[in-house]
Structures are given as C-alpha cells and as structure tokens.
Amino acid sequence: xxxxxxxxxxxxxxxxxxxxxxxxxxxxxxxxxxxxxxxxxxxxxxxxxxxxxxxxxxxxxxxxxxxxxxxxxxxxxxxxxxxxxxxxxxxxxxxxxxxxxxxxxxxxxxxxxxxxxxxxxxxxxxxxxxxxxxxxxxxxxxxxxxxxxxxxxxxxxxxxxxxxxxxxxxxxxxxxxxxxxxxxxxxxxxxxxxxxxxxxxxxxxxxxxxxxxxxxxxxxxxxxxxxxxxxxxxxxxxxxxxxxxxxxxxxxxxxxxxxxxxxxxxxxxxxxxxxxxxxxxxxxxxxxx
Amino acid sequence: xxxxxxxxxxxxxxxxxxxxxxxxxxxxxxxxxxxxxxxxxxxxxxxxxxxxxxxxxxxxxxxxxxxxxxxxxxxxxxxxxxxxxxxxxxxxxxxxxxxxxxxxxxxxxxxxxxxxxxxxxxxxxxxxxxxxxxxxxxxxxxxxxxxxxxxxxxxxxxxxxxxxxxxxxxxxxxxxxxxxxxxxxxxxxxxxxxxxxxxxxxxxxxxxxxxxxxxxxxxxxxxxxxxxxxxxxxxxxxxxxxxxxxxxxxxx
Numbered sequence: 001x002x003x004x005x006x007x008x009x010x011x012x013x014x015x016x017x018x019x020x021x022x023x024x025x026x027x028x029x030x031x032x033x034x035x036x037x038x039x040x041x042x043x044x045x046x047x048x049x050x051x052x053x054x055x056x057x058x059x060x061x062x063x064x065x066x067x068x069x070x071x072x073x074x075x076x077x078x079x080x081x082x083x084x085x086x087x088x089x090x091x092x093x094x095x096x097x098x099x100x101x102x103x104x105x106x107x108x109x110x111x112x113x114x115x116x117x118x119x120x121x122x123x124x125x126x127x128x129x130x131x132x133x134x135x136x137x138x139x140x141x142x143x144x145x146x147x148x149x150x151x152x153x154x155x156x157x158x159x160x161x162x163x164x165x166x167x168x169x170x171x172x173x174x175x176x177x178x179x180x181x182x183x184x185x186x187x188x189x190x191x192x193x194x195x196x197x198x199x200x201x202x203x204x205x206x207x208x209x210x211x212x213x214x215x216x217x218x219x220x221x222x223x224x225x226x227x228x229x230x231x232x233x234x235x236x237x238x239x240x241x242x243x244x245x246x247x248x249x250x251x252x253x254x255x256x257x258x259x260x261x262x263x264x265x266x267x268x269x270x271x272x273x274x275x276x277x278x279x280x281x282x283x284x285x286x287x288x289x
Numbered sequence: 290x291x292x293x294x295x296x297x298x299x300x301x302x303x304x305x306x307x308x309x310x311x312x313x314x315x316x317x318x319x320x321x322x323x324x325x326x327x328x329x330x331x332x333x334x335x336x337x338x339x340x341x342x343x344x345x346x347x348x349x350x351x352x353x354x355x356x357x358x359x360x361x362x363x364x365x366x367x368x369x370x371x372x373x374x375x376x377x378x379x380x381x382x383x384x385x386x387x388x389x390x391x392x393x394x395x396x397x398x399x400x401x402x403x404x405x406x407x408x409x410x411x412x413x414x415x416x417x418x419x420x421x422x423x424x425x426x427x428x429x430x431x432x433x434x435x436x437x438x439x440x441x442x443x444x445x446x447x448x449x450x451x452x453x454x455x456x457x458x459x460x461x462x463x464x465x466x467x468x469x470x471x472x473x474x475x476x477x478x479x480x481x482x483x484x485x486x487x488x489x490x491x492x493x494x495x496x497x498x499x500x501x502x503x504x505x506x507x508x509x510x511x512x513x514x515x516x517x518x519x520x521x522x523x524x525x526x527x528x529x530x531x532x533x534x535x536x537x538x539x540x541x
Contacts, residue, residue, distance in 0.1 A: 172385065174381060178379075178447070178450070179387075179397070180374060181342065181374055181378060181379035181381075182374065182451070182453075182454055183371050183376075183398065185371050192401070196387075197388050
C-alpha cells in the first residue's frame with residue numbers, strides 16, 4: 001500500500017516547516033550576532049576588547065575591555081561547578097542506586113520542579129536568603145561571586161541530576177552483579193563499576209551544567225552586585241559582573257558602538273557555548289566509537 | 290564420595306513473595322568436583338545456584354528457609370555476604386566484562402580486597418589469565434578494552450576475573466549458552482582443567498555438556514530435585530521416570 005491519506009500528505013510539509021523554523025532561527029541568530037558583533041570587535045580591536053580591563057563605554061574616548069567580565073563568568077561558573085557537581089552527582093547516584101522506590105516518587109518530581117522554577121525566582125531567593133547569609137557568615141555586603149556561585153550551583157542541579165541519573169540507570173545491571181559476585185560491597189560496586197561505566201553521561205551532564213551556568217543572566221544580576229572589578233581586585237566575597245550581566249544592565253541605555261560592543265560581548269559568550277557543544281560532540285563520538 | 294563435602298544444602302525452601310521457587314532441596318556438593326544442575330527453564334536450578342553465594346539477597350521479596358553450609362558454616366546466618374562471595378565466585382550466563390581494560394577487569398577484584406602493589410597485581414593478572422588459558426591471546430593488549438574481545442574470550446575473561454580473588458568454589462550459570470560450539474569447547478576444557486583446584490557447580494541447559502564435564506548431576510523439576518547422582522549413573526540408568534523422560538528428550 002503506497003497510498004497516503006490526506007492528513008499524511010498535509011502533515012509532511014508541516015513537519016518540514018517546523019524543522020526549518022528551528023534551523024532558520026539558529027542561522028539567523030548566528031548571522032545577527034556576528035554581523036553586529038564582529039565589526040564592533042574589529043573597531044575596538046580584538047586584543048583591546050578581549051584583554052582590556054577598562055570598561056568605560058560612556059567616557060570620552062570610551063574603552064571597551066571585557067576581560068574582567070570574562071574572568072567573572074569563569075569564576076562564577078567554576079564556583080557553581082565546584083558546588084553543584086558533587087551534590088548533583090551524589091544525588092543522581094542516590095536516586096539511581098540507593099533510593100527506595102517510595103522516596104524516589106518524592107525526589108524525582110522535586111528535581112523536575114527545580115528545573116522548572118523561573119530564574120527570576122532563583123534570583124529573588126538569592127537576594128532574600130543567600131546574600132544575607134553570605135553577608136552574615138562570610139563578610140562583605142553579600143552581593144558576591146560566592147552568592148552567584150551558590151545560586152548557580154543550585155540551578156544546575158536538575159541538569160546534572162537528571163542526565164547523570166538516567167545514564168547510571170542505563171548501565172547494564174550485569175556489571176553490578178559481576179562486581180558483587182567478586183565480593184565487592186554494594187557501595188564499592190556502585191562507585192567503582194557502575195559510576196565509571198556511566199562516565200560519559202556524567203561528563204555530558206557537567207558540560208551542559210557549565211553551559212547553563214555560563215549563560216544564566218537574571219539570577220546572577222540579582223545576587224552578584226554587578227560592579228566591574230579590575231582583575232587584581234576580584235575576590236570571592238566582592239561583587240562581580242559577568243558577560244551576561246554586562247549585556248542586560250547596559251543594553252537599555254546604550255547606543256552606537258556601545259550597543260555593538262554589548263552584542264560583541266554576546267558573541268564571546270556564544271563562542272564559549274559553541275566550544276562546549278563541540279566538546280560534547282567529541283565526547284559522544286568517543287562513546288560511540 | 291571420597292572428597293569432603295564443600296557445600297551442604299539442607300532442606301531449603303525459597304520464596305519470591307508468595308511464589309515458592311524451591312521445595313525442600315537437600316544435596317551435598319563434594320570438593321574438587323564438577324556438579325551440574327540440569328532441568329527445564331523455570332525449574333529452579335539458577336535460583337538454587339544464586340542462593341549459594343547469596344545473589345538472591347538483591348531480589349526484593351526473596352525469602353529462604355533451611356540451611357546452606359559452606360565447609361559446615363551456615364552462609365546465611367554465620368557469614369557475611371561479601372566474604373561469602375569472595376570465597377564463592379560466579380560466572381554469569383551472558384559474558385559481562387566491565388567496560389574497562391582487560392587488565393583492570395582482572396585487577397578489580399584484588400583491588401577491592403585491598404591489593405595495591407603494582408607488581409602483586411601484575412602477578413595476579415597473569416596468573417588468572419593463565420589459569421583461564423588466555424594469557425597468550427591477550428598478553429599484548431592488556432590495556433585494551435575488554436569489550437573488544439569476542440564473546441568466547443569475554444566469557445573466559447570473566448572466568449579469569451572470578452579466579453582473581455582466589456575463590457574456593459566457582460558457580461557457573463549457563464556459561465556457554467550464549468557462545469558458539471568452539472568457544473563452548475574451550476570453556477569446557479578450561480572447566481575440566483581448573484577442577485583440580487576449585488569446586489565447580491554449573492547450571493546448564495545442555496545435557497551433553499553435563500555428561501561431558503560433570504562428576505555429579507542434579508535434575509531439577511518444578512523447584513524440586515528429582516534425582517541427584519553420579520553423572521554416569523543418572524544418564525545411563527535414571528531411577529526416576531521423570532528423569533528418564535527429560536534426558537531422553539521427551540519434554541523440556
């Protein structure tokens with residue numbers, strides 16, 4: 001039977017159109033970003049832009065150096081990874097290997113909900129609880145790298161937990177049996193056989209977590225303070241400005257080269273995300289090969 | 290039987306929830322011999338095997354009555370499951386090498402039990418692979434992934450891995466059912482070879498295999514042991530009609 005119904009003939013182009021929309025969006029975003037950003041970088045000078053430490057867009061003459069924001073993004077993201085990855089992976093191990101079924105019925109949806117909370121709510125939570133907590137217990141005014149790292153560490157948890165957990169569950173149960181059969185305890189079998197077997201999934205979750213943390217804007221703006229610090233003044237308990245925060249705080253009043261420099265900031269962030277995706281591709285190719 | 294008794298199974302009943310999988314099983318397994326458990330699918334032979342190293346502990350709702358003694362010591366009441374499994378190794382139906390190098394597969398067991406020295410590990414790896422008659426095949430690619438080996442090689446690697454912790458008993462759960470005839474023959478030769486040092490209990494679907502390698506055979510049916518005797522006797526002059534029907538291929 002090679003006969004297609006009317007609805008089938010109608011759906012096919014619809015599917016194609018849907019696919020085309022997403023591809024076209026990516027292409028258009030790339031074109032827009034690079035078309036507006038790259039000339040700005042060229043005008044400012046790539047070296048001056050990437051490695052300059054002075055960000056004075058309204059001075060005469062202005063300076064557009066984003067190094068401290070690049071470093072800020074790296075610090076905040078790194079902090080989120082340091083805090084979020086161990087918690088996330090251990091939680092995933094607990095969910096996949098140790099958690100009683102009944103308890104999982106609570107934890108599973110809770111983790112799902114964590115993923116669905118809008119970032120502005122995280123930011124709000126950060127301002128009301130994390131910032132005062134850091135101020136009281138660690139010092140400074142609370143708006144800091146540490147606060148941002150804590151909030152981002154929580155925000156990347158669902159990404160890390162859900163992907164790590166599913167890759168742990170996908171591990172052939174016969175590995176566990178074999179390890180136990182050799183006289184390993186259940187914990188030894190989980191940590192030294194099951195976890196290594198799920199390695200590529202766990203690494204994938206970490207990379208996606210990095211991407212999420214580096215690209216997060218609203219929550220970071222609300223707890224990080226936002227001051228552009230010279231490199232030698234960057235400290236864990238001092239305010240910081242990230243690439244994303246730079247764009248969102250200044251976009252509304254900028255014009256001309258300033259606007260383009262902000263778009264160029266986006267180009268740098270975008271390049272970073274592309275790099276992460278390439279890394280992910282390499283990881284997946286390695287797994288299949 | 291001149292050899293001492295290694296495993297003594299005494300009136301064992303096993304339940305999965307409400308379902309009784311084993312009924313009043315009693316049998317003695319002599320040391321340094323090969324004992325085969327045969328019977329149709331679902332007869333309880335694998336369940337019995339997995340009770341011997343307490344792999345059934347992992348199954349939810351599994352309950353066991355009666356005594357299983359290893360060298361006279363009750364494995365459920367007087368022994369730690371981890372210690373038991375070190376002494377009673379297991380080879381599974383499907384070859385299941387870890388997704389690591391050949392070397393790390395063998396070294397996993399000893400490392401788990403605290404062997405750290407590189408030279409000692411090297412020694413154990415070589416010894417175990419030699420015992421499994423595959424040292425010459427793999428000695429040049431110890432660092433390569435075990436998953437690159439053929440099915441038969443993987444299964445022999447699993448035997449080597451089981452031997453690496455120097456167990457006293459080796460349980461084999463249909464170890465050749467996923468393998469081709471040549472690999473099967475190699476494993477059978479290997480089993481006959483290592484019998485000198487180990488007590489082996491093998492579950493098999495293949496009656497020819499039981500006659501080829503085992504000293505004693507137990508025939509399981511519906512969770513009971515119908516007959517347990519020297520292999521030669523059981524296959525040449527079965528005492529029970531059901532045994533005769535099964536070994537002559539009338540069912541199962």
